[in-house]
Amino acid sequence: MKKHQRVFLALAITLGLSGALGFSSYKPAFAASGNKVITIKKGDTLYSLSKKYDVTIDDLKKINDLTSSKIIAGDKLIIKEATDIIVAKGDTLYTIAKTHRTTVKKLKKWNLLTYDNIYTGQKLLVKAPVIMEVKKGDTLYSLAQKSDVSVEQLKDWNNLTADTIKTGQQLYLSPSPESFAITVKKGDTLYSLSKKYGISVDALKKLNKLSSNTIYSGQELRLN
Numbered sequence: 001m002k003k004h005q006r007v008f009l010a011l012a013i014t015l016g017l018s019g020a021l022g023f024s025s026y027k028p029a030f031a032a033s034g035n036k037v038i039t040i041k042k043g044d045t046l047y048s049l050s051k052k053y054d055v056t057i058d059d060l061k062k063i064n065d066l067t068s069s070k071i072i073a074g075d076k077l078i079i080k081e082a083t084d085i086i087v088a089k090g091d092t093l094y095t096i097a098k099t100h101r102t103t104v105k106k107l108k109k110w111n112l113l114t115y116d117n118i119y120t121g122q123k124l125l126v127k128a129p130v131i132m133e134v135k136k137g138d139t140l141y142s143l144a145q146k147s148d149v150s151v152e153q154l155k156d157w158n159n160l161t162a163d164t165i166k167t168g169q170q171l172y173l174s175p176s177p178e179s180f181a182i183t184v185k186k187g188d189t190l191y192s193l194s195k196k197y198g199i200s201v202d203a204l205k206k207l208n209k210l211s212s213n214t215i216y217s218g219q220e221l222r223l224n
Contacts, residue, residue, distance in 0.1 A: 036080040042073040053079045084175045087122040100126040111177045119197050122223070123180040130174040136167050147173045184219040197223055 038049075046057045046069045057069065063078050071077065085096065093104045093116055107113070110125040118124065130147075140163050144151045151163065157172040165171065182193075190213050194201045201213070207222045215221065 037076050037078050040071050040073050040075050040077050044071065044073070045069070046071060049077070049079070055079060081127065083127050084123055084125050084180075087118050087120055087124060089120045091118065091120075092116075093118060096124065096126065102126065111180075114203070115199060117197070117199070122197075123175075125175060125177055127174070129172055129176055131170055132173055134165050134167055134169040134171060138165065138167075139163075140165055143171065143173065149173070178222065181220040181222050184215050184217055184221060186217045188215065188217070189213070190215060193221070199223060 040049075046060050046066075049055075050057045050060060060066070060077070060079070061069070063081050082100070085100075087096070093107050093113075096118075097104045097107055104116075106128070107124065107126070108116075110128055132143075134143075140151045140154050140160075144154055147154075154160070154171065154173070155163075157174070157176045159178065182197075184193075190201045190204050190210075193199075193215075194204055204210070204221065204223075205213070
């Protein structure tokens with residue numbers, strides 16, 4: 001994460017403005033890509049399922065658009081909502097926003113998008129990234145356990161090369177837009193990639209701190 005972004009996020013959290021900015025700092029998001037769906041069995045109730053999967057009845061009703069607590073054996077029930085998705089052919093920011101009950105404006109904010117173009121295979125956050133401030137005694141292991149994710153995921157989302165974290169440090173507890181990247185293939189150029197993904201060469205260079213147009217096979221490039 002860029003220094004000015006960390007400073008901005010830290011200030012936002014300190015002032016209690018996270019919610020207003022569209023970020024979440026109080027409740028870990030589910031890290032798995034895609035919704036976790038179960039088939040309701042005979043005898044299941046929202047109460048029993050809420051206890052089994054450690055989720056509230058209100059959340060179950062909200063993510064499944066239920067107006068009552070009645071559920072039917074054999075029906076499907078979403079237990080955990082997707083945090084991020086892979087863009088499929090034909091998807092647009094509008095259709096994705098509609099599917100995941102959010103807005104194009106929020107999708108662009110969460111994914112640091114300055115344009116409306118998206119591409120097949122692109123990873124996009126569909127929920128606000130979860131950010132927290134490291135407290136005394138916290139470790140990557142303890143945070144991973146609390147958030148139901150792995151230490152490696154935390155390191156990947158936060159661009160960490162070591163297991164050491166510091167009190168006061170801001171950390172993503174869910175996928176961060178800056179962890180989404182592509183791997184350059186043989187024959188790729190900044191120009192060809194800019195045409196393929198709908199982002200200018202200058203924007204690619206700025207995002208990836210490139211001082212020239214030279215890229216190499218195997219290199220990772222950010223697109224968001």
